[in-house]
Amino acid sequence: MKAxxxxxxxxxxxxxxxxxxxxGIGFLxxxxxxxxxxxxxxxxYYPGEFLLKGMPEFWTKYGLNVDHRIFASGGENNNAxxxxxxxxxxxxxxxxxxxxxxIDNALIIGTIQRGDRYSTxxxxxxxxxxxxxxxxxxxxxxxxxxxxxxxxxxxxxxxxLDWDNFTWLDLPVTQLVxxxxxxxxxxxxxxxxxxxxxxxxxxxxxxxxxxxxAMTPASLHTTTDFAYANPQKIIAFLAGHFEKxxxxxxxxxxxxxxxxxxxxxxxxxISAAAYELIFDKINFQIDFxxxxxxxxxNTASFLYSKGKINSIPELVWDTRFVEAAKELYENYxxxxxxxxxxxxxxxxxxxxxxxxxxxxxxxxALGLFSCTFGSIIVxxxxxxxxx
Numbered sequence: 469m470k471a472x473x474x475x476x477x478x479x480x481x482x483x484x485x486x487x488x489x490x491x492g493i494g495f496l497x498x499x500x501x502x503x504x505x506x507x508x509x510x511x512x513y514y515p516g517e518f519l520l521k522g523m524p525e526f527w528t529k530y531g532l533n534v535d536h537r538i539f540a541s542g543g544e545n546n547n548a549x550x551x552x553x554x555x556x557x558x559x560x561x562x563x564x565x566x567x568x569x570x571i572d573n574a575l576i577i578g579t580i581q582r583g584d585r586y587s588t589x590x591x592x593x594x595x596x597x598x599x600x601x602x603x604x605x606x607x608x609x610x611x612x613x614x615x616x617x618x619x620x621x622x623x624x625x626x627x628x629l630d631w632d633n634f635t636w637l638d639l640p641v642t643q644l645v646x647x648x649x650x651x652x653x654x655x656x657x658x659x660x661x662x663x664x665x666x667x668x669x670x671x672x673x674x675x676x677x678x679x680x681x682a683m684t685p686a687s688l689h690t691t692t693d694f695a696y697a698n699p700q701k702i703i704a705f706l707a708g709h710f711e712k713x714x715x716x717x718x719x720x721x722x723x724x725x726x727x728x729x730x731x732x733x734x735x736x737x738i739s740a741a742a743y744e745l746i747f748d749k750i751n752f753q754i755d756f757x758x759x760x761x762x763x764x765x766n767t768a769s770f771l772y773s774k775g776k777i778n779s780i781p782e783l784v785w786d787t788r789f790v791e792a793a794k795e796l797y798e799n800y801x802x803x804x805x806x807x808x809x810x811x812x813x814x815x816x817x818x819x820x821x822x823x824x825x826x827x828x829x830x831x832x833a834l835g836l837f838s839c840t841f842g843s844i845i846v847x848x849x850x851x852x853x854x855x
Contacts, residue, residue, distance in 0.1 A: 507701050508535040510545045510557035513736065514686060515661050515746045516580055517558075519712055519723055522730030526708035530796075530812050532701065534708075538734060546570065549689065555698075556690045556705065560585075560614045560659070561767040564687050568781035575695050576785035578688040578706055578793075579760055583751040584677035585684050586618045587663040590655045591648060593673040599629055605654040608637040608647055615657045618678040621770055625681065648672050660746045661738050668742035677749070683763035685756070695789065699824040700816055706793030709754045714797075720747045755790045792823040 511517040517538060520526060527534045537554065539545040542563035549557045550570050558580055559567065568574045590596040596605075599622075609615040623629045639647055644656040649671045656662075656672075666672040678684070688706075695702050715723045724743035731738045761783055768780045800815030 508554045510554035518727040518731040522726040526711040530704040532704040565768045581686040584679035587677040588657045589672035590675040606635040607655045608639040609657040611638040664742045664745040707797045710797040792819040
């Protein structure tokens with residue numbers, strides 16, 4: 469066989485392989501079982517996390533089995549991410565800053581809470597209607613947490629308020645309600661669910677919340693390595709969060725009941741009534757924008773100004789994952805559509821192709837390369853055959 473004929477034969481083979489790689493990609497990435505999408509998620513004692521715990525079908529309907537772990541603190545959760553023990557985790561703005569200060573491949577892919585997440589609870593709102601009324605009193609919050617941060621940020625807006633005007637107790641959130649009830653303290657500041665538990669039990673009243681002083685978004689984080697190697701897992705995971713959000717806003721009472729029951733299985737006693745207060749109070753929106761990122765950067769600047777961190781890390785985020793997940797949920801995930809699990813999987817393939825054509829379709833990229841390479845060889849071979 470002439471060299472030019474061999475070259476033409478190789479080119480045709482390359483074209484066939486390239487076209488086959490491009491056509492076959494849909495079969496290669498199509499889910500073979502729900503196990504295909506397993507990932508490890510580090511949650512926290514956040515209200516929405518217990519709803520997820522009680523409704524694993526938010527994920528399994530998209531063919532995704534999630535190892536959903538609940539951590540007692542954001543520090544523990546970040547350590548698990550840093551150690552590679554979870555693929556995705558969640559954390560408050562200060563913990564987002566801490567994660568980006570610790571690893572160089574962190575990535576923000578969504579939010580789960582924002583707004584009035586922190587509140588100061590007092591024994592009697594008629595007596596203590598502002599921090600000025602609490603001057604000289606014993607108050608509590610967990611030191612080194614977002615609660616300390618939001619109070620500090622509020623104090624910065626009131627020049628006459630000083631940390632030394634109060635007697636501070638560093639108490640864990642598990643002791644705050646009982647300390648207020650016993651009279652040990654006159655007020656405490658904490659994140660939800662603790663404030664609403666105190667209110668629902670008649671122990672205290674909301675003196676103020678801090679959403680207007682600090683958005684304090686709680687974000688979903690992963691690593692760039694995991695995200696771009698597993699875009700379908702991330703999209704299906706976030707679609708489940710959209711299901712959760714929709715239940716909170718469309719069926720608050722049902723969501724509160726599920727969350728309360730799920731929390732009880734983990735020995736966390738939060739009444740459905742408390743959850744209804746929480747679901748009314750906090751913004752559980754999943755998608756995010758530059759405003760949310762700016763809020764996290766503002767927190768980083770505040771922590772730096774107070775000497776809590778040595779430098780301000782550069783945040784990295786990608787909204788395409790949450791945009792793809794929202795489209796998947798709205799077009800394929802709404803329960804009323806009656807789509808089957810197969811339809812969800814087909815939808816997942818479509819949105820992944822739309823938003824992550826390069827990252828998702830590595831085999832397709834190889835196929836296109838083979839097509840291009842083969843075409844070059846064909847043209848070269850044809851020239852040689854003519855000469």
